[in-house]
Amino acid sequence: MIGSLAVILGCQLLGEVVARGLGLPVPGPVLGMAAMVGVLWLRDRFRPPVLAGVEPAGRFLLAHLSLLFVPAGVGxxxxxxxxxxxxxxxxxxxxxxxxxxxxxxxxxxxxxxxxxxx
Amino acid sequence: MMRQDFALWVYLTQGPLLWLTVTLAAYAVADGLSLRAGRHPVANPVLISVALVGGVLVASGTEYATYFAGAQFVHFLLGPATVALALPLWEHRAVVRRSAVPMLAALVAGSVVAAVSALGVVWAFGAPEGVLVAIAPKSVTAGVAMSITEAQGGDPALTAVLVILTGMIGALVVTPLMDALGIRDYRARGFAVGLASHGIGTARAFQVDPVAGTFAGIAIGLNAVMTAVIVPVVLGWWM
Incomplete structure (x- = not known):
């Protein structure tokens, strides 16, 4: 769980750095999504043990996507x-x-x- | 000396604990209601949670800034959740690849209609220019919409409100609307709601069908880019 969260945050960080560094109109997390697709490709291609449990945190977040809009909605x-x-x-x-x-x-x-x- | 109960209140409002708990509790109640209603579109968990938390804030006379100090931990997870959209995307990549052409066609048509139709209505009402600018990017994810508005000289705070309302409207109407149109293709249904109503529409799509959620997630990303390109052009031509 923690490992998979670290991978997600790492992808987002990479996305933010690229988006802001190059001044792209794409949000950092969307580029992070692309990076995450790369991670999943690596996992299925080479099956490194370190990427075996890369899904739980993301699955958990997506299962409760509605919750994440509550603070903005209250605003x-x-x-x-x-x-x-x-x-x-x-x-x-x-x-x-x-x-x-x-x-x-x-x-x-x-x-x-x-x-x-x- | 402060009264004991008041001292406790002061203590609680200074940390994130209280409002984080209220946010999670409101969502737990709302999600339970939504589940019991068989995920009926009107029993939208975002809408119910917002109403519950809003009620507590009004009743306790709490400022939004105080609330957000606690709720920001939940808000922060929007970024990681966007990254996590890669999981269903990868899982359904074969269907996604096969659907590239219809997706791109729907992206261009939907993106233009989203901006032009909103502009057309507020223009017909005789609204001032600033309102036209603020509503044009209302279908894309809040961060991108606000930066588009800002670059065009509009008010990003108004855009933020319009974006969230657009998300809620889309999440409420998509299921009955698609059923009425007789569309059973969950790729198309999901793509449409992600394009029109960003993440809040996508949350609804995941409630209905995993393929719909996947395509909604793709539409968020594509429409963010498309709208950033289209809105300055449309506004330049309109005003």
Whole structure:
């Protein structure tokens, strides 16, 4: 468990260093995800004993992903007054845009999947 | 001399223990309710936890900054959790590779619609320019959205609120919406919710199906890059 957490943090650290060092528009943890894919490739390719237990911490975090958004969510409740002046426009925009984005993305995915012959 | 109970309160509010405990307890209750409701979309654990913690903060007259001093340990784990998305991605890599073309098509279409439709609505309401800037990147993960807004001269605090609300709206509507559309492809459903509603949508996707969660996780990363490229272009053309 601790070892797998250390590997995850190491990947994130590497991602942050690369993202900030090169001024990329990608968040460090997303590059860290790519680094972690590299770690998993190494594990399956060479099977070093040190990487045998690399999954538990990540599995645990993903099982409780909702929990991790609670502090930011509470911040929103306390800051709803920033919406005050334009609350109607913003509420309508968020609902309409989110629904439209979901529909366009899912339909595009399905249509193109069928076009490339699935 | 301070009264004993007040001294205890002062002591507790100075360390992270109290608000960390409240956050975990609220989530344990919310997750239990969500499980008992058969993971019904309305019984969203983020929403319920936020309501519970928000209620405690209001009732105790606690400032958000005090709360966050404890809750930051949970908040910090968002980064490691993003890295951990590599696990399902690696596990399902064969399906992911096969889906590259539909994913990229959905990314371009979804990313443009996410920015343009939000801009269009607030513009139709006659909202000021600053609001247009702040809402444009609302579908991407908070850190990236805030830096896009900042670079365009908008208010990142407003963007942060809009991003979190977008996540909650997506997590609430995705299941009934996809069912109504008759979409049974969990790759497509997951990708759409990760693109539209970042991590909060992805948390919902993992509740429904592991493949949906995997594709949602990929969409977070891809849309962060895509939106960083698209929003300055769209805003430049709009204003």
């Amino acid at each position: 929103v409740v306390g800051n709803l007054d920033v919406l005050a002046a334009e609350w109607l426009a913003l509420s309508v925009a968020l609902v309409v845009s989110t629904v439209l984005t979901l529909v366009v993305s899912v339909v595009t995915f399905r249509v193109v999947a069928r076009m490339v012959g699935e």
